[in-house]
Amino acid sequence: MAKTLSRRDFLKVGGVAAGSATALAALKNVMSAKASTEIKTAAEEKIVASTCHLCSAGCGILVRVADGKAVKLEGNPMHPVNQGSLCPKGQAAPELLYNPDRLIGPMKRDRASGKLTQIQWAEAVQLVAEKLNTLRDAGHPEQSVLMHGDTRGQMRSFLARFMEAVGSPNIVSHESLNVAAAKLGTYLTQGIYGLPAYDLENANYVISFGANLLEAGSNPQRTISGYTYLRRGRATRGKVVVIDPRQSITASKADEWIPIKPGTDAALALGMANVIIKSGLVDADFVKNYCFGFDNFTSNGDHKGFRDFVLDNYDPAKVEQITGIPATTIARLAGEFAGNGPAVAMLPGKGGLLNGGFSGVYTAMAVHMLNALVGSIESKGGVMTQHYMPCADYPKLPSDPIATAGLKTNRLDGAGSKFPLGRNSYQSIADQILEGASVEALFLYDANPAFETPGGKRFSEAFKKVPFVVSFSSFMDESAELADLILPEPTFLERWGDDHIEGLGYPGISIYQPVIEPLYDTMNTGDFFLKVAESMGGTVAKAFAWKSYEEVLQFRLKDIGADWELLKELGVWFNPGYRFAKRGSQHWIDNIVGSERMNAPRDGYFDLYSRELNCFLGGMKKDELAKLGISQTGDNANMPHYEPTAFVGNEKKYPFMLNVVTLMSLGPRSDAANMPTLQEISGMTVRETWDSWLEMNPQSAAKLGLVENDQVKIESPFGRISTKVKLVAGLHPNVVNLPFNQGHTAVGRFAKGRGVNGLEILNPASEPLTGLASFTNTRVKVSK
């Protein structure tokens, strides 16, 4: 019988036959315990190992492909970060792959009319190659700029090589929006520019400063795995303390939530240091023999060391005044931290709490120093140093005078010049262009600066001044809408790629492979640049002799210990087991402490008095330092200290600090906002869905006459937005939270026109020493 019964027909049949013995038998059969089951599934199934690209964790995935369709993702149990788990973003990834708003092929935009026309990839290659050759012929290859987002693995080095071969120093990472403050804090103390890895599995006491680590840290899944193991996965349970003005999910899951006045974390860390030193709980061996600047020292005159500086300035009673945390609590935390080792103080890898001026870098330094005081640097249950899989060196670039000259120019974003301590200043690209810097070609890889930077609308203006903007986005996002060439990359489920495994200390590689054939006429950006190089000819073509990006990966990963076929099968390869370096050993000096310092000695000393910072600030006068937002002078400026955040917005007029928070569900990537499932679950904590909201303390709301779900105006000196208010008891009365990744004006049907983007009204200024974006120094007013 081909015709299927409708349900209503079925019921009719059932009704007619109700009296008959057969129907009774059928009914009994339904009720019977021994149900007969039959399972039918797809004709052809396979499981493909790959890597998730929806946040910076890079979890291993196993994708179920049924009849040529990717239907389900599971965590890859082999992958050490997620160990078989997968968060809602990863689970919802098929909505990204099969999203109805994906771009289906390369397009060219006519600037005057804004009209888009489909083009062939060959034409796109030719246009880009010609543009770059024109710039090189004119002797200005540095006028090409590449901005990129979360690009780990070989793609980063590949893009860097491409820009180097072309002759431009301008490859700009988005790290100034998030991880750079924590990286700088580690750099100025430990002398390693990178995020520390934490040995949570062996830690007994964990104190996290201002990070929603379990939701949207730099590696949330890694922290979750470590955190749950530390609490209930082993015989003895560790304690977790979270310092945050907001009771995030992380804070409510912790043993203790210590609410703090925003921007004062450094004072708390130093207050704890004060108690630890006063009580004689420091790791004497470590601070005397492996740290620089604990005691007073003489070198061209007398200098005060960290100990006296902290003892003189950060008595808990004074810290209580600054942070709003009782002195007894500070003393207790210090005692617990130093007395219940192994203990570790964690930096917020991601999340803007450190990005409020240079004070954020001091905060990162102060927090990281707590680890040094108790000897938790490079020790079990403490801080580990991230090691990377050694990849085969690219062949030496052919000598090329045009490129050499171009590479000698100052970086467009001012890193190393305007911002002497900065490595990347993503958001300041707009300022530079608007101030008249000549940029002839701008490439956006995995980047949507018009949306994801404070005051991102400046990019709309800036792009108008750049004659040639190229976006590689898979979606028509806010930045792609302004681009001249839109060259969509396939989603991460359809392309080759890889990630370095981070967060566990030991090295590893996790690869992406096309789990299905690309759905549309898209091209891996790696392949695209290979074609461009070939078309450009000359030295650039010589630098890129590979036929495909997959070949580049095979070349780079040939010595990691797994051959390509095995790597494709497993998806992941790593050298497990972190071996802690012995204090003072050659390995220590070469890889663990001080080895990446650019100016100060690479002598294996952990700096409590930052000699690296002294190389920048030493000799500066009070007014020069004040211009950088540093109130201390002389030696004190080189030590971590509490620096009041220079808020924009008068406290009387603008009483609240605006905290734009990243959620586990929507995450940091613009394309995730166009996944309906993530939209649906985004407001779980406040019972909201498909929208933005402003979190506010109920007492503060009552003073303003606001009740739950009132529509409110949020105004900063930079603009005004409007959304509904949600009352959240676990929130500092002077802080309001707005979730990130809503308020899109583009991307797709699910993202567009929902809620507001809090970044629009944040301070667009870059921090003068480091080029960091400002996320937490904007005050706002909230009204009905």
Next chain:
Amino acid sequence: MTDWCMVIDLEKCVACQGCSIACRFENNTPAVSPQESKNGRAIRWNDVFPLPLHFAPDQGEYPNVKTHYITRPCMHCKNAPCVKVCPVQATFTDEEGIVHQNYNRCIGCRFCTVACPYGVRYFNWFKPEWEETLAEYRNPDQLSVNGSLEGPAVRPTGVVEKCTYCVHRLAKAREQAKVEGRDFRPDEYVPACVQTCTGKARFFGDLDDPDSTVSQLSKSLRAIHLLEDSGAHPKTLYLAEG
């Protein structure tokens, strides 16, 4: 006889909602429109939410506040109220303790959604719809029990649906054992939410086997049932925080 049971350690749960979404993609419950989602008609067989259930202005004063989160699958009760009230036997408990929902028999009266003390039975107000290409990722598994569809099969409008402990996965695991010519072992299958759990907070197995993890955990001093006094004898266990 196998007695399937799930244990959820609330202390390891980090309220990430991975379970909710793993369930969605395993069991074909698509996202609904924004307005319907606001009306509370989104279907997620396993939902995650903060407690108390509704916004309470007296949930504590800053800074003495503690928010709790809970994740809630079907409890697969031993004395299931939903089974008792169903006038057409569309919902029934099998011999291994899984509460099934048969879409062909269900008449959509919603007695069960009211009877269920846990609110884990969802009525299909609309035909499940996947916008355009989104339909491509649907789970193709078709489980039929006594000839009628259950589990991930796309539901018609007007029936009630619920968590099945991913009973189609169980059927597949049994099938696999049969193909390989060996006996099926209870540790060969877990539901999608258990597999994906980011905090490794979920455990699944045979309560009848004293050596299984769930049996061991069920003896924990932290083991609790939700609404123990409902008389439903819920089987899904929680390990309380603390």
